[in-house]
Amino acid sequence: MNVLIIAAKEIHQAIRNRWVLAATLLLAGLALSLTFLGSAPTGNVGVRTLDVVVVSLSSLTIFLVPLIALLISHDAIVGEMERGTMLLLLSYPVARWQVLLGKFLGHLAVLAFATCLGYGAAVGALAATGSQIDSDSFLAFAAMVGSSVLLGAAFVAIGYLVSALVRDRGTAAGICIGLWLLLVLIYDMALLGVLALDQGRSISASVLNAMLLSNPTDAYRLINLTGFANVSTFAGMAGLAQTTSLTIPVLLTALLCWTLLPLGLAALAFSRREL
Amino acid sequence: MTSTVRVSDVAKVFGRVEAVRGASFTLGQGELVALIGHNGAGKTTLMKLMLGLIRPTSGAIEVLGDNPAAGEFAGRRQLGYLPENVSFDPALTGRETQAFYARLKREPVAKALELLDAVGLGAASRRRVNTYSKGMRQRLGLAQALLGEPRVLLLDEPTTGLDPELRQTFYDIIERLAARGATVLLSSHALTELEERAGRVIIMNRGIKVADGSIDELRRLARLPTRIRLKVAGLASSEMPPWAPNDAACRRLNGHIVEIDAAPERKIELLHRATAAGNSVEDVDVVPPTLDELYAHFLRQSEQAP
Numbered sequence: 001m002n003v004l005i006i007a008a009k010e011i012h013q014a015i016r017n018r019w020v021l022a023a024t025l026l027l028a029g030l031a032l033s034l035t036f037l038g039s040a041p042t043g044n045v046g047v048r049t050l051d052v053v054v055v056s057l058s059s060l061t062i063f064l065v066p067l068i069a070l071l072i073s074h075d076a077i078v079g080e081m082e083r084g085t086m087l088l089l090l091s092y093p094v095a096r097w098q099v100l101l102g103k104f105l106g107h108l109a110v111l112a113f114a115t116c117l118g119y120g121a122a123v124g125a126l127a128a129t130g131s132q133i134d135s136d137s138f139l140a141f142a143a144m145v146g147s148s149v150l151l152g153a154a155f156v157a158i159g160y161l162v163s164a165l166v167r168d169r170g171t172a173a174g175i176c177i178g179l180w181l182l183l184v185l186i187y188d189m190a191l192l193g194v195l196a197l198d199q200g201r202s203i204s205a206s207v208l209n210a211m212l213l214s215n216p217t218d219a220y221r222l223i224n225l226t227g228f229a230n231v232s233t234f235a236g237m238a239g240l241a242q243t244t245s246l247t248i249p250v251l252l253t254a255l256l257c258w259t260l261l262p263l264g265l266a267a268l269a270f271s272r273r274e275l
Numbered sequence: 276m277t278s279t280v281r282v283s284d285v286a287k288v289f290g291r292v293e294a295v296r297g298a299s300f301t302l303g304q305g306e307l308v309a310l311i312g313h314n315g316a317g318k319t320t321l322m323k324l325m326l327g328l329i330r331p332t333s334g335a336i337e338v339l340g341d342n343p344a345a346g347e348f349a350g351r352r353q354l355g356y357l358p359e360n361v362s363f364d365p366a367l368t369g370r371e372t373q374a375f376y377a378r379l380k381r382e383p384v385a386k387a388l389e390l391l392d393a394v395g396l397g398a399a400s401r402r403r404v405n406t407y408s409k410g411m412r413q414r415l416g417l418a419q420a421l422l423g424e425p426r427v428l429l430l431d432e433p434t435t436g437l438d439p440e441l442r443q444t445f446y447d448i449i450e451r452l453a454a455r456g457a458t459v460l461l462s463s464h465a466l467t468e469l470e471e472r473a474g475r476v477i478i479m480n481r482g483i484k485v486a487d488g489s490i491d492e493l494r495r496l497a498r499l500p501t502r503i504r505l506k507v508a509g510l511a512s513s514e515m516p517p518w519a520p521n522d523a524a525c526r527r528l529n530g531h532i533v534e535i536d537a538a539p540e541r542k543i544e545l546l547h548r549a550t551a552a553g554n555s556v557e558d559v560d561v562v563p564p565t566l567d568e569l570y571a572h573f574l575r576q577s578e579q580a581p
Contacts, residue, residue, distance in 0.1 A: 005378045009367075016366040084362040088419070091326045091356035091429075092379040093348045271346070274329040 002094045003102040010106025014072070020110050023068050027118025030064065031057055035122040049126055050137040051231050054144050057119065058224035061148045062217045066155040066180055069111060073159025074176040075169045076103050077266075081275050082169055090275070097267045100164075104156060104263060111152040119145050140228040147223045147255065154216040154258035161262040164269035187215050209246055216258040219251045227251070278303050279427050279458040280325060285334030287320055287482075294320040296482040297334075302460060304426075307453040309469040310462040311570055312479035318462040319359060321479075322429045326356060339427055352380050355425035359432045359462075361416035365405030369396055369415050372404060373422075382423040390418040393448070395441055409436040417445060421452075428452065430461040434468065446472055470566040478573045485577040490566060497572045499564035500524075500536035505549055506558035507531050518552040520545060 014020050034056045035049070077100075080086040089099060123141060127133060159176055166172045191211060195203065212218040226232050227248045280302040287295040295317040302308055310318050323329045324336055327343030336343055339350030363372050370388060377387030391400045394414040404412065413436045420428060428449065434442050449459050450472065463469055469476070476493060478486040486493055500523070507516055510531055519525045523545070524536040537545050542561065549556050564572075 002379060005375070009364075009375050012371070013364060013366050084358065084360060085364055087328065087358045088356065088361060088363075088416075090328055091351065091354070091358075092376065093351040094379060095346065095348065275323075 002098040003105065006094070006099055006102025007105035007109065010103050011109055014106070014110045019072060020113060023110065023114035024117050026068075027064070027114050028121040029118075030060055031119050031122035032125055034060060035125055049131045050123065050133050050141055051233075053122055053126070054137075054140050054224060054228075054231050057122065058144050058148070058221065061144075061151065062221060063184055065111070065115065065148050065152045066184055066217065068114070069107075069152040069155035070159045070176040070180055072107050072110065073156040074163055074172045076107070076160055077163040077270055077273075078166055078172050079163070079169050081273075086275060096271045100160060100263070100267050100270055104153075104160065107156050108149070108153050111156065112149045115148050115152065116145055119148070136228070136230045140224075140231045143227065144224050147220055147252075150252070150255045150259070151216060151220045154255055154262070157259045157262040157266065160266040161269065164266040164273065183215055183217055188218070205245070212246065213250075213254040216255055219254040219258070222246055223248060223251045223255075279339055280460070281335075281337040282321070282325070283335050285321075285324060285331045285336060287317075287324060287329065288332045293482050295324070295331075298479075298482075298484045299334075300477060300484065300487055302427075302458045304456045304458060305453055306475055307450065307459045307473050308461070308475045308477060309473035310460055310477050310479065311464075311466060311469070311566075312462075313574075315481075316479040317482040318479055319431055320482075322356070322431055322460070322462070325429060326351075326354075350427075352423065353426040355420035355422065355428045355430075357416045357420040357428075357430045357433050359435075361412060363404045363412065363415065366403060368403050369400035369407070369411075372415060373400070373418055376419045377422055380423045387418075387422055390421050391415070393421075393444075394418045395444070410438060410441075413437055414441065417448075421448065424455075424457075425452070426457050428457055428459045428461075430459065432463055433461055434463060434465055442468065466566040466570060476566065476569075478570060480574050480577045483577065486569075486573040490569070493569050493573070494539070494564055497564065497569050498539065499568055499572055500538055501542050501564065502560075502562040503535045503537050503542065503545060503549075504528070504560040504562065505533045505535070505556050507533055507555050508557050509555060516549075516552065516555065518548045520548070 011020075031053075035053050075082075077086070080089070090096065119141075123133070123138075158179060159172075162175045162179070163172050166175065195208070212222060224231065226246075278301045282301070283299050285295055285298050286293065294315075298317070298321065310321065312318050320329070324331055325338050325343060327341075327346060327348070330344040339353060341347035341350040367375070369391060373387050373391055374384045377384050388400075391397070394417045396411065396414045396418065399407070399411055400415075404415070407415070413433075417433065420430065420433075430449075434445060437445060446468070449457075449461070453459050453474075461469075461473075470490065473490070475489055476486070477484060478493075486496070488496065508531065510516060510533075513527070515525060515527070516533060519533065519535065520541075523538070523541070526534050528534050535545060546559065546561075549559075
């Protein structure tokens with residue numbers, strides 16, 4: 001009950017602050033431009049447009065959704081402490097884990113709303129312009145939207161963990177930018193570099209799998225680029241898709257762990273905090 | 276009298292600062308207690324300890340049957356708190372804020388919104404909190420603290436930023452709550468205001484409780500002189516009247532007023548002597564030591580003690 005009251009307030013605030021509007025417009029704008037501009041190289045003949053959209057949009061999501069998630073979550077705890085509102089909230093009959101979980105549900109709802117509506121706009125636009133959308137493509141698209149929300153959840157949880165550990169908002173923002181750069185950009189480059197140097201001598205397939213699972217953005221990428229046969233053709237990943245042992249359930253579990261583990265640690269850190 | 280708040284031998288250390296040292300007291304139902312002390316004397320720390328916002332380094336606290344340090348919070352439904360420098364989420368209106376806090380306490384929202392009128396927020400309650408002045412935020416802070424007939428009210432500097440009229444309303448409200456059995460603990464610098472209202476005063480200095488009792492008890496303990504001011508007719512400007520005692524400090528104030536510092540038990544005797552001497556005394560004022568003076572006295576005393 002307390003959790004829902006707090007979640008409702010977070011949503012209310014996000015609507016007031018125009019977070020919801022901004023995130024939805026941003027995602028919708030990018031999804032629409034990718035849908036119409038992105039199909040230029042492939043042309044419109046005989047190609048299942050929505051599959052192309054899934055490939056390009058999921059690559060975009062990897063950059064954008066973690067960024068939005070960290071932006072709304074990094075000051076959830078430390079920011080409220082600095083503003084002094086946490087002091088009053090915690091004098092009410094609520095447990096600290098309820099505060100955290102309530103905020104999580106609220107932020108996740110905002111993110112899910114923005115993603116579904118923003119990306120949904122792309123499908124709507126395709127349907128409106130008369131493109132053929134078969135059920136396989138639609139399934140892959142729905143999975144992309146769902147896993148994007150899950151990716152967002154993981155980064156919201158990571159943002160909370162940072163927020164529960166640091167002393168001021170500036171530090172939280174700095175660490176979150178660093179984490180974003182690391183997980184979204186640097187990790188993959190470093191991984192490629194290591195693989196190229198190693199030439200397959202000491203890094204076995206299972207080590208590589210473990211390395212891919214230990215970054216939520218890679219788990220997300222694999223779900224969307226290899227998970228569906230119709231999409232992996234366009235992603236140039238068809239070969240990989242047939243041989244990889246990282247199946248969708250495994251990848252989803254990894255993303256779920258990336259959400260629950262930081263969230264649990266954040267709750268633990270928050271419960272120990274003095275303010 | 277049932278106790279609502281029990282603080283036993285509590286100490287709280289922040290790094291190298293001992294914010295509270297060995298404080299013990301029990302607050303009972305219906306008590307209106309003033310917690311006074313300098314900035315940094317440990318008043319806010321004590322309230323935060325009672326709320327479980329921080330944990331004591333040693334000692335134990337019980338508030339409405341809960342141990343706040345262990346994260347128990349069932350009793351907080353009947354607890355109101357107004358922090359020093361209260362702040363709210365700026366994007367919400369006063370009404371939305373009050374409704375949110377009412378839901379957390381499971382109080383009917385309609386009743387909670389009536390409190391906004393009681394503290395005089397009125398039409399401003401439909402505006403966003405970021406447009407509020409300090410006084411208006413303080414009013415909203417009071418309204419949320421009063422939610423749901425609290426049995427314990429912890430008010431940290433509640434009257435700062437309130438205009439005199441609202442101060443009066445505020446004290447009326449908390450006196451009514453105390454009369455109905457609520458424990459009110461309020462910290463303040465406005466000692467003159469508290470003097471008439473607080474049934475009990477706890478004085479803190481550098482984390483140590485230096486005095487605890489009703490104002491009369493503190494006066495007895497402090498043994499500060501009562502000032503007797505007599506308006507005397509027909510007295511030369513530097514002359515002392517013949518009945519002035521030799522063993523108490525006497526001085527002349529502007530023109531024809533004689534002020535005598537009387538030890539508490541000699542008050543009546545001195546008054547007798549003054550009035551028995553004839554008709555020259557035209558008026559008399561008896562000023563017992565004020566809370567300001569008592570406070571200064573106990574602070575001096577605790578500073579001198581090792």
